Amino acid sequence: MPPGIPDGMSAAVLKVNGEEYPVVFPSHHTLLEVLREECQLTGTKHGCELGECGACAVLVDGKPVLSCLQITTDVIGKSIRTVEGLQKGNDLHPLQETFADLGAAQCGYCTPGILMVAEALLENEPEPDNEQIAEALSGNICRCTGYHRIIEAVKWAAAKQRGDDWRPAEALFMGSEIPD
Amino acid sequence: MVKAISKLNDELADATESQLKIIGKPFRRVDGRAKVTGQTQFADDVQFPRTAYVKLVRSTVPHARIKNIDFSAALAMEGVLGTLIGEELPDKFGILPVSEDEHALAVDTVRFVGDALAAVAAVSEDIAHAAALAVEVEYEPLLTISSVEEALCTPEPQIHEYADDGNIHKKVSLKFGDVEAGMEQADIILEDNFFYEGSNHLALEQHSAIAFAEDDDRVTLYSSTQCPHYVHRALTKTLDIPASRIRVIACSNGGAFGGKSDPFNHEIVVAKLALKLGRPAKITLTREEVFYCHRGRHPVQMHLKTGFRKDGTMTAQHLRTTLDGGAYGSYGVASTYYTGALQTTTYKLPNYWFEGARAFTNKPPCGPKRGHGTPQPRFGFEVQLDKAAHRLGIDPAELRLRNLLEPNTITANWLQIGTIGLKECIEAVVRGSGWKERYGKLPEGRGLGLACSAYMTGAGLPIYWNHMPQSGVQIKLDRSGNVAVFCGETEIGQGSDSILAVVVAEVLGIDLKDIRLCVGDTDLTPVDLGSYSSRVTLMVGHAAKQAAERARDKIAEAVAEHMEVPKDSLVFANRTVFPADEPENAIEFSEAVVIAESRFGTLGTTGSYIPPRAPGRYRGAGVGPSPTYSYSASVLEVEVDPETGLYEVIKVWMAHDIGRALNPVLALGQIEGSIYMGLGEAVMEEQAFRRLPKRLSGALVHKMPSMLEYKSPGFHDMPEMTCYMIETDDEQGPYGAKEAGQGPLLPIMPALANAIFDAVGVRVDQVPIHPDFILKGLQAKKNGRDPRVGPTSFPDVDYGEPLIVHTPAQGGDGRAANDPKASKKGLRSASGTMKKREDALKEHSSATLTTD
Known part of the structure; x- marks a missing residue:
């Protein structure tokens, strides 16, 4: 010592x-x-x-x-x-951008942990599906969002990292269309 | 961009919308960047040099007199800085003026396992923890009261002497209209017993507070609180220093859900220790301690009796409730009223009798959790409506449509209703789920359930009686073009900062980035009562709008003079100001401020909001009024395994009358979060207790004060969700907005129970719904018995003589027609129905259904 x-x-x-x-x-x-x-x-x-x-x-x-x-x-x-x-200089990481824009962070308390686990997932799996994301994040609890936005934000960030212009369904931004 | 939001009133909506610049668009929340970068400063992230770390010494017994507290071993430890006991904070506090029954540290008596009775401070958290464990406490045990039934039959020893009757903290009986005549008009009368288990908020952030003294009688406290103003009041009461010298700063909360809306003992303790020790004092609760803080959902037993005509319309309802309140008052008196107050806000209910009683028990105190007191009776009501629909052969959705309340009416219990988008909500989820084609027709094991709800957009009255604004906003503008907005509101994750900012940005035609917020600081910001009762969007929104409009008016006056154009012709948009017909003559917003500052001097405006007065004038009429009510309807699809009773929620359709979504992404987040939290309560969450065996003290202890055992839904537990927003543009809401954070939770629990019935024909009349309940029902069905699981009895409670209030339809004036208070005195001896304690303990009460 x-x-x-x-x-x-x-x-x-x-x-x-x-x-x-x-x-x-x-x-x-x-x-x-x-x-x-x-x-x-x-x-x-x-x-x-x-x-x-x-x-x-x-x-x-x-x-x-x-x-x-x-x-x-x-x-x-x-x-x-x-x-x-996570940030590069003053630029947000794609996960940070999509979490902020999609409301995947509400109180933001679980967010740092979830972002890090999601980052590890994306390092290994550039195009994860819902089940892979849920499995990777199954050890993280969020009490605010109901999880859907988190899954969609991870997919959105993965798309951004791949240079794909996929984005979550419009229903996540404006609500669902009521069918006739 | 497709506008998916459905409009109730197209013309009005279009007129409002055509003028809106940011409101209604899915902008990034103003604190979004801070939250994803780890910059948001939660209370435990606040650090000061020389901090004294504080631990509370908590009772290990459920009910006892404190004989002696021995600090000698603790004080002998190196690094211990000081101690605190109850006598040093002799004044009681509590959120409600009618139940100020808490000492920051117990004086004489401890009332539950976890009740704080002393504090130790040390140079590190480790040492404080060890020192707290080294404090020797000698107890003289008192009889433990573990349930409502025990409280009813154990008037002595009283947990609190001020209770209405023995250990019954509060009794309410309110009778609106002619309930007996209503029941006689009914073709069928349904009577059911329901039970709703308590649950914890489980906000991911544990409570934390840090205080420092700035003078011998001046102190600042940072805390994870939803209501800095109420904490400020509690500190004023207990610290014995003037209110003007106490500053409370609410940090962003890492979730709250009602669990951080009481003033807490630990907040008072660190403020006192900061003054006593002359150095910052900090406490962060462990998860176990959060379960002792609690203030969560009250366990509620219900007896619900409703009369229906053959066509499904209702003639009368009689609701009796009991609440297991735990050891302190908290919001409990309000919670008691809330188990009855909102039953009338959804459907036409011409005659209504509500009786409620809250018991003191030796458990952590219950209080407000998302939906405060209303999810429990809503569960009973919506399940009973499903039963009525089946009895009467009416489709459950149709039955509700036939009973819809008219907009802009006054209910039997004198609540003023505004717009109602419930019909549209029901139609949306019926269409979305394919209800008409699929309900009652799915294969065995698959089922759909429907339920509705209504909720307040802000409590009409403040916690303590006063005539001041419930929300205030100040705006400071200067030549930079930056607009600083000051408001006492508290960001708990719901997006209140964004609502405050967007309203100001909308009025002044500037960017969100041009706004600097200063919030939740009792020294620097005007009072806002706090983030509770879904009040922030409406009340802060109104106050912000008024302050911003006054600022716009001032600027417009100066600019109009300067440009020699009429004031009313000026448009504020795109960070510029211009005459409507001369957009080419636009000046920068900052330049407009320069003109105004030159003309008027330093610029500042205020805005405030007081809700309209409700028409009810009877004792108890203060609980339930709101400027307007939100409405929700939900259909839930479930798959049940008939062999095991295991089930899975497959999908939830939710339609919510939100008035107007100021930010659709934030609003949807509230709706989805409500579905999630409702599912947690419906499926698994319970704050349950058990008695230790005799050889282990026989104490009443929390069954699962850790996240390892207290189960909450994870990623794999969430079904698919489809959310519809219905905009009703309510004239009481800013830009027409109503609440979104609580109402959509309410239909989930009954929708699940109703779906399980559709799937396997089993009625479960209590939540959470455990698979073994379903299995029990399936076995009963197989054996030809009633396939119903739930409480079979309701406690014998003497609620006292009811307060009679004539309804609007009866020509009432909102006042009570009698004064039963005088006859209340003889209550204790009049309770001739009380059982002997031993008998009650032997009986299988509903409360023990989920606690053995």
Whole structure:
């Protein structure tokens, strides 16, 4: 242990969103706690403390991880990505654009976790169908939207990334047409 | 772009629409970017140096006197900064003036497992947590009251001394019209018992609050609250410092659904500790603690008796309810009235008797959840209508159409109704679902169910009596062309910030990006009562419109002088101002502001809104009035496995009378979210309790205070949804708008029960509907017994003498015809029907149906 670091504490340089964060933290603290408290990256949220809600999901080496269950000391040296790392400069990531435009984020509390899991999905599957999206996101709870807009926003973002001009049905913007 | 929204009044709608620039278009919500980038600052994201982290010490027993609190072990821990006990905050508070029964920290008595009785503060959350666990509390147990039935037969010990009768917190009996005569006119009378289990809001964000002192008697609190104004009032009451020195800032809420509309003990505790310790004090509840905070849906038992003529029209209704209120008042008195108040707003109900009673029990307090008190009786009513339709051989949709309330009428209980788009809603879901071709004709195991509802667009009265505006907006403009809008409203995810901004942008003809909002700050923004009762779009919308129109008027006056054109000829659009017939002479909006600022000096306007006074004048008439009501109709399709009772909701069609959708994407989001939350309650969610075995203290504990056990719908649980919006352009709404966030939840639960009946012929008269209930019904059917599952009895409650109110049809004046208050005194001894506690405990009550 480096000098000045007492028992029960750890010191490390975390790699988050491609940047280095030197942190000192209680060794038992989860990645969620260290990201929020030591790195000041409060975009990652907490909702249940036991891996049920998905609000805390981040990517570790490209894979979704529930940061509330992830002991920080185990991810030292790994590449961590959080919602703060989605934007390119001042441009929103396609997922961020479609979530904002389609109302897939209401209160926005579950959104960072869902965006990260969706990002991992799109890395592997550029054209996911509804079931693949639902399966990927089945560990995330959203209490506001009823989920449909989230699925459609992921598909829309995937289309944008592919350069496809597909967009969700007009009914999602203006309501459904009443049949005669 | 196809305009899918259906219009009730084409001419009026077109006239309004032709002038609209942004309203009605699906724009990106103004906080959309912040929410997808992680920039939105929720309360727990607010951090200050030197923060003291606070933990509450919570009761481990359901009902007891506090004999002693020993902090010695806690105080011996390194890093502990201080403690707080109830005596240091001696003044009680509570959201309703009639039930201020909470101490920030329990004084003398704890009333449920989880009741907070002390607080500890430390330099880290870990140390605070360990210290809170190290606090030794000595209890002297009191009798536990676990259900309405137990409350009825256990008047002593009283959980609160101010209760109406023993442990019955509140009793209501309101009789409108001649119910007995109405029942006599009926060809058939249906009587049913229903039960609706309680549930938690389960907002994904746990409550959090952080306070800091700015002087020896000045404090600022950031909190996840829907109602900063009411928190401000509670702090004023409990901290003993002037209201002018307390500042409450509502952060964006990570979901709320009613669960953050009470002022909470933890908010008061951190404010007090900030003043006591001289450093910021912060608390963030764990998920378990959120279940103790609760204020969720009341478990409600109902006995519903309705008279029908052969043609399906209704002659009279008598509704009795009991509410399991938990340990404190919260909004409970209002909730009690709400289990009866809105029964009259959907269909013609000429005679109506409502009796309601709320019990105190040793459980976390119930309060308002999306639909506040009305989903429970709506469930009973709409299921009973389905039963009536079958008894009378009338199609369930047709039966409802025959009973539709007339627009612009006053109901039997003196509620002023505005526009009603329910007929169009029913027709939409009937057509969309292929109801006429498919209802009653699907193969065994498949079924359709229909239900309707109505809901308030904002409570007509504030929580506490006053004559001030319920919503206020201030606008500041200057030469930059930026428009700063100040309003006490609170963004809880529903999009209130966007509504505030779009109304101002619409009036001034500017972009949303030209507007800076300052909201939910009791020091800086004019009072808005909060994000509850679906009031924001209507009330904030009106206040914003008035303030913006006054600003436009001021600018127009100066510009008209400057251009030498009539003021009325000026158009504000595309960030410019121009005479209607000379668009080529347009000037930039910012230039127009420069002209006005030069002419009048610094510019600022205000707007405010007070709802119209409702016609009811009787005691209790304050609950139910609203400027206008929204309407919804839903058809739900279900598939049931007749072997197991397992079922799946296949599809939901929902039509909602929204008045006008100010932003269709936001409005649809509210409708879809309501369907989702309704399904959660209909299918799985329950805030249930159990008694531990004797050897483990026998305490009454929460069955599932974690998200691991409290089940809520996930991605795979959602059916397909088709949503129709019907615009009725209500003259009481800003640009004709009504609410969308609560009404569409209400039809879901009864539509599911009705669909299950269509699928397999089993009636389930309680929610949530568990597959084993259906299986039980199927077995009963097989054995030739009544295939109905649900409560078989209703508690014996003495509601007292009813308040008699003559209806408008009877020539009433909105006042009560009698004054039964005088005779209320003898109630306790008059309750001769009470059972012995032991007998009641032995009996299989409906409340135990879902709690064993």
